[in-house]
Amino acid sequence: MILYINSADFEKLHFALIGEKIKQKKIHISHPELEKTTERLEIFLKEQKTKLQDIKKIIVVVGKGSFTGVRLGVSLALAFADALGIQAYAIDQKENPSDLKGLLKKKLVQIKAGFNPEYANEPNITMKN
Numbered sequence: 458m459i460l461y462i463n464s465a466d467f468e469k470l471h472f473a474l475i476g477e478k479i480k481q482k483k484i485h486i487s488h489p490e491l492e493k494t495t496e497r498l499e500i501f502l503k504e505q506k507t508k509l510q511d512i513k514k515i516i517v518v519v520g521k522g523s524f525t526g527v528r529l530g531v532s533l534a535l536a537f538a539d540a541l542g543i544q545a546y547a548i549d550q551k552e553n554p555s556d557l558k559g560l561l562k563k564k565l566v567q568i569k570a571g572f573n574p575e576y577a578n579e580p581n582i583t584m585k586n
Contacts, residue, residue, distance in 0.1 A: 458507065460515045460537070461557060462498070464530035465522025465550050470494060472501045474512075479557050480505045494529055498537075509541060516560055517568070519547040535568060544568075 461473035461481075473481035482501050486493075502509065517534035520527050531547075538545035546565035 458511045458513060459560070460512045460534075461517075461560065462515065462530050462534055463518040463550075464494065464526045464533070465518045465520060467523035467526045470497060472498055473557050474502075474505055474507055475516075475557050475560065480507075481557070494533060495536075498533065509537070512537070512541060513543055515543065515545040516548055516565060517545060518550050519568075521550055531568065538568075 459475040461471070461475055463469075463471040468485060468487070470484040470486055471481065472484075473479055482504075484497060486497075515534045515538050517530045518527075519531060534545040545568045547568050548560065548563060548565060
């Protein structure tokens with residue numbers, strides 16, 4: 458089974474499990490709720506009655522998107538991939554098929570140390586006067 462993560466849009470999370478069937482969930486979130494992304498993924502997996510060990514590959518959308526959203530998705534994918542001993546793969550937002558089964562036909566890039574996602578704009582992490 459493949460876990461798909463798309464958090465490139467700052468206000469939406471999109472999780473999917475791709476196997477014989479596609480099970481997915483889109484969640485609207487606010488900025489303060491971003492810290493609960495891991496918890497929301499775990500809830501999604503539990504709702505789908507899927508164990509972490511059932512996941513054999515992770516695909517994450519890496520851009521263009523918000524700095525926070527993209528970094529969050531990549532970090533989440535890498536953490537789960539490392540914990541499960543599987544590979545995480547990147548797909549660009551513009552190559553992301555509307556039909557998630559189409560991901561299986563795409564040539565995916567494995568995410569490794571030093572991977573640089575593409576952001577829609579510069580990070581905005583400081584307070585403005």
